Amino acid sequence: MxxxxxWPERGTASLIGKPHDRIDGMAKATGVxxxxxxxxxxxxxxxxxxxxxHAHCKIKxxxxxxxxxxxxxxxxxxxxxxxxxxxxxxxxIAAVAGESEAAVAEGLKAIKVEYEALDIFVKxxxxxxxxxxxxxxxxxxNTQLEKEAPDDADEEKFADEEIARLLKESDVxxxxxxxxxxxxxxxxxxxxxxxxxxxxxxxxxxxxxNVSGTAGQFATPLGLTAGDVTVICDxxxxxxGSKFQVDNFNVTAAKIAKEVGRPVKLMLDRDIxxxxxxxxxxxxxxxxxxxxKNGVVKVWDSEHWGTxxxxxxxxxxxxxxxxxxxxxxxxxxxxxITNASPSRAWRAPNHPQGSAMTQVAYDDxxxxxxxxxxxxxxxxLPTVSNEKQEIYKxxxxxxxxxxxxxxxxxxxxxxxxxxxxxxxxxxxxxxxxGGGQPSNTNITIHPDGAVEATLGSQxxxxxxxxxxxxxxxxxxxxxxxxVKVNIGSSKYPPSAASGGSVTIASVSESTRRAAQxxxxxxxxLVAKKLGVEADTLVAKDGKISVEGDAKxxxxxxxxxxxxxxxxxxVKGEFKRRDDQGLSSSQVGGVQMAEVEVDKDTGVVRMRxxxxxxxxxxxxxxxxxxxxxxxxxxxxxxxxxxxxxxxxPTTGVFLNAEIADYKLPRLGDIGEIVVEIYEPxxxxxxxxVGLGEPPVISPGATISNAVCNALxxxxxxxxxxPKRVLDALAKARKV
Amino acid sequence: MADQRxxxxxxxxxxxxxxxxxxxxxxxxxxxxTGSGVAEAADEKSKLVGPGATPIKLNVNGRERxxxxxxxxxxxxxxxxxxxxxxxxxxSVDDSSGASMVIINGKPASANTVFAIACVGKKIQxxxxxxxxxxxxxxxxxxxxxxxxxGFCTPGFVxxxxxxxxxxxxxxxxxxxxGLNSNLCRCGTYANVIMAAVxxxxxxxxx
Numbered sequence: 001m002x003x004x005x006x007w008p009e010r011g012t013a014s015l016i017g018k019p020h021d022r023i024d025g026m027a028k029a030t031g032v033x034x035x036x037x038x039x040x041x042x043x044x045x046x047x048x049x050x051x052x053x054h055a056h057c058k059i060k061x062x063x064x065x066x067x068x069x070x071x072x073x074x075x076x077x078x079x080x081x082x083x084x085x086x087x088x089x090x091x092x093i094a095a096v097a098g099e100s101e102a103a104v105a106e107g108l109k110a111i112k113v114e115y116e117a118l119d120i121f122v123k124x125x126x127x128x129x130x131x132x133x134x135x136x137x138x139x140x141x142n143t144q145l146e147k148e149a150p151d152d153a154d155e156e157k158f159a160d161e162e163i164a165r166l167l168k169e170s171d172v173x174x175x176x177x178x179x180x181x182x183x184x185x186x187x188x189x190x191x192x193x194x195x196x197x198x199x200x201x202x203x204x205x206x207x208x209x210n211v212s213g214t215a216g217q218f219a220t221p222l223g224l225t226a227g228d229v230t231v232i233c234d235x236x237x238x239x240x241g242s243k244f245q246v247d248n249f250n251v252t253a254a255k256i257a258k259e260v261g262r263p264v265k266l267m268l269d270r271d272i273x274x275x276x277x278x279x280x281x282x283x284x285x286x287x288x289x290x291x292x293k294n295g296v297v298k299v300w301d302s303e304h305w306g307t308x309x310x311x312x313x314x315x316x317x318x319x320x321x322x323x324x325x326x327x328x329x330x331x332x333x334x335x336x337i338t339n340a341s342p343s344r345a346w347r348a349p350n351h352p353q354g355s356a357m358t359q360v361a362y363d364d365x366x367x368x369x370x371x372x373x374x375x376x377x378x379x380x381l382p383t384v385s386n387e388k389q390e391i392y393k394x395x396x397x398x399x400x401x402x403x404x405x406x407x408x409x410x411x412x413x414x415x416x417x418x419x420x421x422x423x424x425x426x427x428x429x430x431x432x433x434g435g436g437q438p439s440n441t442n443i444t445i446h447p448d449g450a451v452e453a454t455l456g457s458q459x460x461x462x463x464x465x466x467x468x469x470x471x472x473x474x475x476x477x478x479x480x481x482x483v484k485v486n487i488g489s490s491k492y493p494p495s496a497a498s499g500g501s502v503t504i505a506s507v508s509e510s511t512r513r514a515a516q517x518x519x520x521x522x523x524x525l526v527a528k529k530l531g532v533e534a535d536t537l538v539a540k541d542g543k544i545s546v547e548g549d550a551k552x553x554x555x556x557x558x559x560x561x562x563x564x565x566x567x568x569x570v571k572g573e574f575k576r577r578d579d580q581g582l583s584s585s586q587v588g589g590v591q592m593a594e595v596e597v598d599k600d601t602g603v604v605r606m607r608x609x610x611x612x613x614x615x616x617x618x619x620x621x622x623x624x625x626x627x628x629x630x631x632x633x634x635x636x637x638x639x640x641x642x643x644x645x646x647x648p649t650t651g652v653f654l655n656a657e658i659a660d661y662k663l664p665r666l667g668d669i670g671e672i673v674v675e676i677y678e679p680x681x682x683x684x685x686x687x688v689g690l691g692e693p694p695v696i697s698p699g700a701t702i703s704n705a706v707c708n709a710l711x712x713x714x715x716x717x718x719x720x721p722k723r724v725l726d727a728l729a730k731a732r733k734v
Numbered sequence: 735m736a737d738q739r740x741x742x743x744x745x746x747x748x749x750x751x752x753x754x755x756x757x758x759x760x761x762x763x764x765x766x767x768t769g770s771g772v773a774e775a776a777d778e779k780s781k782l783v784g785p786g787a788t789p790i791k792l793n794v795n796g797r798e799r800x801x802x803x804x805x806x807x808x809x810x811x812x813x814x815x816x817x818x819x820x821x822x823x824x825x826s827v828d829d830s831s832g833a834s835m836v837i838i839n840g841k842p843a844s845a846n847t848v849f850a851i852a853c854v855g856k857k858i859q860x861x862x863x864x865x866x867x868x869x870x871x872x873x874x875x876x877x878x879x880x881x882x883x884x885g886f887c888t889p890g891f892v893x894x895x896x897x898x899x900x901x902x903x904x905x906x907x908x909x910x911x912x913g914l915n916s917n918l919c920r921c922g923t924y925a926n927v928i929m930a931a932v933x934x935x936x937x938x939x940x941x
Contacts, residue, residue, distance in 0.1 A: 028885030030865025031821015237886030461883030630922030
């Protein structure tokens with residue numbers, strides 16, 4: 001019994017699996033693509049927000065009268081009222097709309113706000129200080145032990161004794177402190193919307209990862225229903241997890257537009273963007289880890305803390321230790337509340353922190369035993385939490401070849417020095433889900449042969465548009481250029497938000513289903529015309545023909561003319577129910593880094609970065625590889641360069657501008673090698689998401705390479721020159 | 735008390751009063767003709783006008799365009815909101831992102847750090863001029879090498895690569911890695927940008 005929905009047998013596809021240029025690539029490369037920031041309806045006003053200058057305060061009064069006197073300012077609107085508490089610097093207080101950027105800037109300056117100062121805490125790395133300031137939440141605890149406690153035993157006491165015993169019996173114990181600072185999303189297109197009313201209906205050009213899920217979020221605060229709102233997003237200038245929601249400043253833009261009867265574009269200034277529109281939670285850990293003489297970890301005991309900012313939370317214990325699950329483990333997690341903007345999902349929430357806080361400890365075991373890190377990771381694979389031991393093993397072998405690991409390896413701190421420069425190797429592994437979420441696609445076939453795929457998805461730059469076109473064109477045996485893809489409107493059939501790396505599975509499922517169902521209907525008409533059985537027909541090379549008998553065929557155009565006057569529209573639906581084998585979930589991934597470190601300056605330079613990644617069946621390897629390159633570079637960024645720097649006294653985000661918030665540049669990345677791992681076993685699983693997994697491991701990978709170079713662990717990411725020099729100085733004192 | 739930072743969009747932070755006091759920017763404003771005339775040349779000595787909008791003539795992508803601007807209007811704001819040329823993007827308050835890069839008299843410049851009136855009499859080339867029916871080799875190479883993801887930094891990068899290769903047509907990969915650090919990308923397209931630039935040097939064809 002043939003499956004109702006399937007992918008082409010491996011090696012038989014015309015388009016899928018081959019590298020294709022993205023269909024919107026030229027529009028992007030020549031400035032024609034219109035982003036939310038670019039949309040400019042007639043008579044549009046520009047608007048900006050005033051961010052609160054204090055990290056924690058009460059609003060005593062807001063006076064907007066000065067702003068509206070400024071020539072060119074059309075409207076000022078308060079976003080807070082007297083008595084409101086503000087809990088982070090940059091939280092929007094008011095908005096000003098006007099005829100020009102400069103008029104708006106003057107208007108913002110003319111707003112008078114009185115504040116009452118409140119206590120400030122931003123030192124998320126300092127657990128003792130957080131406890132003293134009463135900024136910690138209830139700790140979460142989780143203990144798994146091989147040995148069960150006797151029925152009458154005090155469980156805590158038993159765990160204490162058992163862990164102490166296991167550590168004592170270990171051949172090697174590492175006691176470490178590690179961490180990873182808060183970073184921001186830094187979308188190059190800031191958060192914002194361009195709002196235009198059509199009577200009582202709102203068109204909201206929103207920079208969003210969630211086209212199908214945001215209309216209602218606009219509607220409720222505006223007293224509308226979701227059907228009155230159309231959210232449009234043709235192109236989005238970066239999201240990385242920070243653009244799922246409708247924010248209060250988006251709603252304010254709509255309110256001002258309604259009040260003044262003109263379209264309003266309100267985009268955040270860069271500094272406000274960094275201060276209020278999303279960041280990644282921090283994580284800091286104290287850990288004791290015990291292993292046998294081969295480096296196999298037997299016991300893990302840790303306490304970690306960190307902050308979600310002004311909302312209470314912290315890195316989930318489920319990722320501690322990361323991927324590896326030794327049989328005995330105890331984890332304690334303490335959330336800290338700070339006066340900083342609430343975090344938002346940042347590409348693979350929890351995982352980069354889990355990796356950076358724990359796979360460094362595994363590497364320190366290798367360092368302490370004088371073993372090859374590769375062997376320690378390999379020997380611990382039997383304890384992976386996701387049944388991907390064999391995948392990791394295969395990927396490690398490929399990565400090692402690409403890195404020339406065996407030839408380059410030296411024990412930690414034992415490599416040759418060129419003057420003050422030493423080099424080193426490091427590795428780490430990661431895991432992610434990436435299964436599909438509900439999605440719907442309408443496939444329309446016109447009697448003239450035109451084909452459209454329509455769904456409320458969005459292309460974050462991952463190549464979603466191109467994938468939808470590829471799946472559709474492949475199904476009908478047409479060239480890529482024959483398919484028109486319509487995405488980016490909430491009026492289209494609902495499709496998943498682009499988070500959790502679910503997009504590829506979601507849109508591929510609903511699109512392939514719709515296309516295969518539509519093809520069956522066309523085939524029925526063709527079969528009747530040709531006097532053959534419909535199940536003997538195949539669509540390939542622009543024709544529908546009897547398999548193995550090319551003479552019995554109709555061109556695609558002639559086949560579509562059989563539809564008569566009306567286009568055929570077929571809806572494909574994916575509901576995460578009976579998996580038909582078009583998509584799956586769960587991937588592995590292995591990364592290796594080679595760095596050089598100058599011991600005199602503390603500067604770390606990337607020499608080479610290698611990643612091997614499985615992702616099931618790959619639709620477009622060209623855009624898939626781009627995401628992998630991108631993840632490596634973003635990983636290099638948070639491993640070496642970027643951090644949010646807060647003034648501990650005032651809680652001010654000190655480096656909230658592009659010039660000060662250090663990101664790598666083109667000359668900072670070294671050589672990057674990406675390899676897709678797609679054996680038959682993975683191809684046959686169908687598509688699985690890729691967006692997040694490759695960005696998880698770089699922190700631990702690069703930290704381990706730096707440690708291997710220096711023989712000293714630089715404990716907290718990013719590994720800035722100062723931190724490298726501090727770690728070296730501390731090691732000399734010991 | 736944190737100071738209120740200026741725009742990180744296409745705006746300027748020059749208040750009208752400071753502007754009229756004769757800042758560096760004001761020097762450029764002397765180019766403006768009085769009355770309803772159109773400012774033609776940057777070196778014309780004439781009475782200061784403003785702070786309101788005055789029509790000026792700009793040469794953009796080989797076309798003379800007349801548009802009303804205030805003295806404090808940046809070139810970026812003028813391009814984006816008066817001429818609907820939105821390829822150059824507002825990303826930073828200064829020139830540290832390269833996203834608003836255009837070519838003025840043959841040299842790359844950030845459109846958000848130059849006033850529109852300072853560009854009177856100069857030749858401005860935007861990324862849009864590299865597209866169309868016969869696109870330039872640089873955007874074609876960006877397409878072939880997938881040197882873009884979200885694409886927000888891409889137009890600026892295309893302009894930067896075009897300007898760099900105009901000056902260094904035989905650039906080596908090492909020179910490309912050293913010479914294109916003016917532009918910022920968050921998605922991580924640098925590896926692909928390098929490949930694209932190398933392809934153009936090797937004789938990437940016009941599309």
